[in-house]
Amino acid sequence: MVDLGGPASGASNPAVVLNAWGQDAAxxxxxxxxxxxxGAELLPPHRLPEYRAYRDTAQAHAVPFSEYWERRR
Known part of the structure:
Protein backbone atom coordinates (compact mmCIF):
# COMPACT_ATOMS: atom_id res chain seq x y z
CA MET A 1 0.00 0.00 0.00
CA VAL A 2 1.28 3.43 -0.87
CA ASP A 3 -0.19 6.45 0.91
CA LEU A 4 -0.16 8.77 -2.10
CA GLY A 5 -3.58 8.36 -3.61
CA GLY A 6 -6.49 10.65 -3.87
CA PRO A 7 -9.36 10.00 -1.51
CA ALA A 8 -11.99 7.48 -2.44
CA SER A 9 -15.39 9.05 -1.81
CA GLY A 10 -15.57 10.29 1.77
CA ALA A 11 -12.26 8.83 2.88
CA SER A 12 -10.25 10.62 5.50
CA ASN A 13 -7.29 8.23 5.05
CA PRO A 14 -6.61 7.65 1.35
CA ALA A 15 -4.05 5.18 0.02
CA VAL A 16 -3.27 3.41 -3.21
CA VAL A 17 -2.91 -0.34 -3.59
CA LEU A 18 -1.88 -2.59 -6.43
CA ASN A 19 -4.37 -5.40 -6.73
CA ALA A 20 -3.29 -8.80 -5.46
CA TRP A 21 -4.42 -10.71 -8.56
CA GLY A 22 -1.48 -10.03 -10.83
CA GLN A 23 -0.92 -6.39 -10.02
CA ASP A 24 -2.40 -5.19 -13.27
CA ALA A 25 -4.38 -2.35 -11.70
CA ALA A 26 -3.92 0.36 -9.08
CA GLY A 39 -14.63 2.56 -1.15
CA ALA A 40 -12.15 2.16 -3.95
CA GLU A 41 -11.62 3.87 -7.26
CA LEU A 42 -9.72 2.30 -10.14
CA LEU A 43 -6.92 4.59 -11.30
CA PRO A 44 -6.20 5.15 -15.00
CA PRO A 45 -3.89 2.51 -16.54
CA HIS A 46 -1.18 5.09 -17.29
CA ARG A 47 -0.63 5.50 -13.49
CA LEU A 48 0.22 1.80 -12.96
CA PRO A 49 3.97 2.10 -13.72
CA GLU A 50 4.23 4.90 -11.14
CA TYR A 51 2.78 2.73 -8.38
CA ARG A 52 4.77 -0.33 -9.45
CA ALA A 53 7.90 1.80 -9.02
CA TYR A 54 6.82 2.81 -5.50
CA ARG A 55 6.18 -0.86 -4.67
CA ASP A 56 9.55 -1.93 -6.04
CA THR A 57 11.37 0.78 -4.07
CA ALA A 58 9.60 -0.25 -0.86
CA GLN A 59 10.43 -3.92 -1.42
CA ALA A 60 14.08 -3.09 -2.16
CA HIS A 61 14.35 -1.42 1.26
CA ALA A 62 12.27 -3.92 3.20
CA VAL A 63 13.68 -6.00 6.06
CA PRO A 64 12.19 -9.00 7.85
CA PHE A 65 9.87 -7.94 10.66
CA SER A 66 12.04 -9.61 13.32
CA GLU A 67 15.03 -7.54 12.18
CA TYR A 68 12.99 -4.33 12.20
CA TRP A 69 11.62 -5.10 15.65
CA GLU A 70 15.09 -5.80 17.03
CA ARG A 71 16.31 -2.40 15.77
CA ARG A 72 13.55 -0.68 17.74
CA ARG A 73 14.84 -1.97 21.08
Whole structure:
Protein backbone atom coordinates (compact mmCIF):
# COMPACT_ATOMS: atom_id res chain seq x y z
CA MET A 1 0.00 0.00 0.00
CA VAL A 2 1.28 3.43 -0.87
CA ASP A 3 -0.19 6.45 0.91
CA LEU A 4 -0.16 8.77 -2.10
CA GLY A 5 -3.58 8.36 -3.61
CA GLY A 6 -6.49 10.65 -3.87
CA PRO A 7 -9.36 10.00 -1.51
CA ALA A 8 -11.99 7.48 -2.44
CA SER A 9 -15.39 9.05 -1.81
CA GLY A 10 -15.57 10.29 1.77
CA ALA A 11 -12.26 8.83 2.88
CA SER A 12 -10.25 10.62 5.50
CA ASN A 13 -7.29 8.23 5.05
CA PRO A 14 -6.61 7.65 1.35
CA ALA A 15 -4.05 5.18 0.02
CA VAL A 16 -3.27 3.41 -3.21
CA VAL A 17 -2.91 -0.34 -3.59
CA LEU A 18 -1.88 -2.59 -6.43
CA ASN A 19 -4.37 -5.40 -6.73
CA ALA A 20 -3.29 -8.80 -5.46
CA TRP A 21 -4.42 -10.71 -8.56
CA GLY A 22 -1.48 -10.03 -10.83
CA GLN A 23 -0.92 -6.39 -10.02
CA ASP A 24 -2.40 -5.19 -13.27
CA ALA A 25 -4.38 -2.35 -11.70
CA ALA A 26 -3.92 0.36 -9.08
CA UNK A 27 -6.81 1.51 -6.93
CA UNK A 28 -7.25 4.50 -4.64
CA UNK A 29 -8.86 3.09 -1.51
CA UNK A 30 -10.32 5.03 1.38
CA UNK A 31 -10.83 4.41 5.08
CA UNK A 32 -12.44 6.44 7.83
CA UNK A 33 -10.43 7.49 10.88
CA UNK A 34 -11.96 4.47 12.64
CA UNK A 35 -10.55 2.17 9.96
CA UNK A 36 -13.76 1.35 8.12
CA UNK A 37 -13.40 0.81 4.37
CA UNK A 38 -15.39 3.43 2.45
CA GLY A 39 -14.63 2.56 -1.15
CA ALA A 40 -12.15 2.16 -3.95
CA GLU A 41 -11.62 3.87 -7.26
CA LEU A 42 -9.72 2.30 -10.14
CA LEU A 43 -6.92 4.59 -11.30
CA PRO A 44 -6.20 5.15 -15.00
CA PRO A 45 -3.89 2.51 -16.54
CA HIS A 46 -1.18 5.09 -17.29
CA ARG A 47 -0.63 5.50 -13.49
CA LEU A 48 0.22 1.80 -12.96
CA PRO A 49 3.97 2.10 -13.72
CA GLU A 50 4.23 4.90 -11.14
CA TYR A 51 2.78 2.73 -8.38
CA ARG A 52 4.77 -0.33 -9.45
CA ALA A 53 7.90 1.80 -9.02
CA TYR A 54 6.82 2.81 -5.50
CA ARG A 55 6.18 -0.86 -4.67
CA ASP A 56 9.55 -1.93 -6.04
CA THR A 57 11.37 0.78 -4.07
CA ALA A 58 9.60 -0.25 -0.86
CA GLN A 59 10.43 -3.92 -1.42
CA ALA A 60 14.08 -3.09 -2.16
CA HIS A 61 14.35 -1.42 1.26
CA ALA A 62 12.27 -3.92 3.20
CA VAL A 63 13.68 -6.00 6.06
CA PRO A 64 12.19 -9.00 7.85
CA PHE A 65 9.87 -7.94 10.66
CA SER A 66 12.04 -9.61 13.32
CA GLU A 67 15.03 -7.54 12.18
CA TYR A 68 12.99 -4.33 12.20
CA TRP A 69 11.62 -5.10 15.65
CA GLU A 70 15.09 -5.80 17.03
CA ARG A 71 16.31 -2.40 15.77
CA ARG A 72 13.55 -0.68 17.74
CA ARG A 73 14.84 -1.97 21.08
Missing amino acids: EAVGYTDAGAFV
